[in-house]
Amino acid sequence: MKPPTMARGAVPPPSPRPQRPASADLAATLVDLVRSHALTTTNDLCDATGMGRTVVAQRISQLVRTGLLAHRGKGRSTGGRAPRELRFRHEAGTVLGVEVGVTSLAVALTDLSGEPLQIDERPWRSTNGPDATFDELERMIDQILAAMPDRAPLVGIGVGLPCPVEFSSGRPVSPPILSGWDNYPVRERLTARFNVSVWVDNEVNAMALGELRTGLAQGRDDFIYVKVGTGIGAGLVSAGRLHRGAQGCAGDIAHLCIDPHSTRTCRCGKVGCLQSYASGMALAREAAALAESGESPELARRAAEGRQLTAADISEAAAAGDTAGIELLASAGHHLGHALASLVNVFNPSLIVIGGGVSLAGDLLLPSLRKVVYERSLPLATRDLAVVISAHADRAGMVGAALTAVDGLLSADHLETWSHLLEPQVEDA
Numbered sequence: 098m099k100p101p102t103m104a105r106g107a108v109p110p111p112s113p114r115p116q117r118p119a120s121a122d123l124a125a126t127l128v129d130l131v132r133s134h135a136l137t138t139t140n141d142l143c144d145a146t147g148m149g150r151t152v153v154a155q156r157i158s159q160l161v162r163t164g165l166l167a168h169r170g171k172g173r174s175t176g177g178r179a180p181r182e183l184r185f186r187h188e189a190g191t192v193l194g195v196e197v198g199v200t201s202l203a204v205a206l207t208d209l210s211g212e213p214l215q216i217d218e219r220p221w222r223s224t225n226g227p228d229a230t231f232d233e234l235e236r237m238i239d240q241i242l243a244a245m246p247d248r249a250p251l252v253g254i255g256v257g258l259p260c261p262v263e264f265s266s267g268r269p270v271s272p273p274i275l276s277g278w279d280n281y282p283v284r285e286r287l288t289a290r291f292n293v294s295v296w297v298d299n300e301v302n303a304m305a306l307g308e309l310r311t312g313l314a315q316g317r318d319d320f321i322y323v324k325v326g327t328g329i330g331a332g333l334v335s336a337g338r339l340h341r342g343a344q345g346c347a348g349d350i351a352h353l354c355i356d357p358h359s360t361r362t363c364r365c366g367k368v369g370c371l372q373s374y375a376s377g378m379a380l381a382r383e384a385a386a387l388a389e390s391g392e393s394p395e396l397a398r399r400a401a402e403g404r405q406l407t408a409a410d411i412s413e414a415a416a417a418g419d420t421a422g423i424e425l426l427a428s429a430g431h432h433l434g435h436a437l438a439s440l441v442n443v444f445n446p447s448l449i450v451i452g453g454g455v456s457l458a459g460d461l462l463l464p465s466l467r468k469v470v471y472e473r474s475l476p477l478a479t480r481d482l483a484v485v486i487s488a489h490a491d492r493a494g495m496v497g498a499a500l501t502a503v504d505g506l507l508s509a510d511h512l513e514t515w516s517h518l519l520e521p522q523v524e525d526a
């Protein structure tokens with residue numbers, strides 16, 4: 098029999114979602130409300146969920162026994178006996194947040210609030226390929242776990258990769274910078290090695306999540322995180338949640354065309370991409386040209402010492418008054434501003450946080466970037482818009498990767514699949 102054909106223009110049906118018991122939905126909602134400190138008493142949780150007291154109390158008891166929630170002290174009284182408040186037991190388990198950069202690796206062991214307990218970072222060329230990179234990462238993880246034998250049980254791993262990632266499968270897809278990584282089974286490899294669930298996302302999404310929960314974007318419902326490092330990417334947070342898009346590549350702004358008449362060919366093969374104007378890679382190339390032509394005496398001096406020039410050299414040269422270096426960073430800010438102005442008009446954020454290695458040149462980058470964003474965006478979109486440099490760019494990626502795993506573990510789809518790993522708790526009367 099022939100399969101049914103779809104009419105022209107018909108929209109294919111969405112793939113079916115796996116069935117899960119309604120109890121998992123309620124448990125995940127209760128944990129989410131307590132974890133975000135929104136609501137902490139049984140009465141409030143009944144009102145918020147619209148569920149009966151018996152059902153909610155049963156579910157809370159179960160979550161307390163598994164060790165995810167605990168009662169604490171007395172809450173505010175509304176007459177009669179004061180209600181007991183609940184708290185999320187962030188100390189119940191540990192997760193690993195792994196940040197794979199193009200030129201570095203970072204691993205953090207955190208509790209379930211993303212608070213780092215151990216950190217290891219080292220320079221590394223991920224262009225060495227995924228097998229060598231994960232061999233190295235597994236060594237780092239083994240050392241971290243061995244250094245904390247008395248820690249709470251490891252319950253999940255989150256990984257941020259510097260390339261597009263299909264979020265559902267956890268696999269990199271056609272990475273423009275990392276050849277050999279396409280479709281690499283990251284989740285399968287780490288699950289087999291450490292026997293816990295693994296989530297994989299684009300590193301910029303992880304950074305955005307880290308910034309949202311623990312950084313400058315706390316309490317912001319709509320914000321954009323922009324990483325300007327070796328490459329460029331953006332993480333979009335809408336209504337307090339990461340917006341990954343249909344396949345997981347929302348916010349991949351590296352190849353936005355900012356000049357269709359450009360003669361610069363990007364590594365993706367197209368011309369005029371933002372990445373070929375404002376990324377660390379592009380700046381390093383420009384710096385080498387300025388050094389060679391002698392337009393920048395300071396960069397020429399550094400190149401003569403035999404070093405490979407980076408964005409950090411340009412920042413330092415510019416800070417020392419090197420005119421060509423200052424102009425190069427201002428020009429990068431200008432190009433970034435053009436791309437971000439389009440995003441601001443589409444997305445209407447209240448905050449843009451700039452992170453990544455190039456953001457260390459913030460004072461020299463921001464004025465031209467802000468100028469273009471405010472000039473080219475709708476007045477209403479920029480009325481309360483702040484553009485700032487991340488205060489903890491070095492940690493946002495690994496903390497965010499850890500929190501990606503925590504969010505996955507606490508989702509309704511997964512909550513009941515791993516809580517047996519936690520130490521069971523005895524509820525006091």
Ligand SMILES: [Zn+2]
Pocket residue numbers: 351352363364365366367370372
């Ligand atoms: Zn490109």
